[in-house]
Amino acid sequence: FELCSHDDFAKTLFYHEVPSYYTWDDSRGWLKRRRGKDVPGWPGIKMDTAIGRIYSIHPNQSECFHLRLLLNYVQGPTSFESLKAFDGVIHVTFKATCFALGLLENDEQWKNVLAEETLSESPSK
Incomplete structure (x- = not known):
């Protein structure tokens, strides 16, 4: 929720899409990915293959x-x-x-x- 509160790009994502664009750091929270493909129309945002988990x-x-x-x-x-x-x-x-x-x-x-x-x-x- 915190990520979507202050990041405009995150507001466009579904929960399961977040790991493709952001990484989790225990001390700093969600961080934009530094490697991967550039996302058209969103400077500084990169997409990479990532596996996230939503428990059953x-x-x-x-x-x-x-x-x-x-x-x-x-x-x-x-x-x-x-x-x-x-x-x-x-x-x-x-x-x-x-x-x-x-x-x-x-x-x-x-x-x-x-x-x-x-x-x-x-x-x-």
Whole structure:
């Protein structure tokens, strides 16, 4: 979040893209890569092949699971609250934000199908 708060280029990236353009230093934080290909339109920014890791999270850990989902679909988040914001609304949970963004589907259609089935009768034998 700190990187995206003060670096304009970082605001254009998804979480998983950051290691391709920045390296982590324990004492100084995120640093721009010094080697690699120049990024057109962004002087001083270089891209190189890098492997980053986003851990898998079981859906039973709902808020962590939905936070991870948002980190894959929201560019340049600056805070947890910014991840919960969509269309001028700050949602209460990460799950609610995922629904608002259309990243999740609900089970309403299946509930409707089952409700309709209870109203119909099977043909007699």
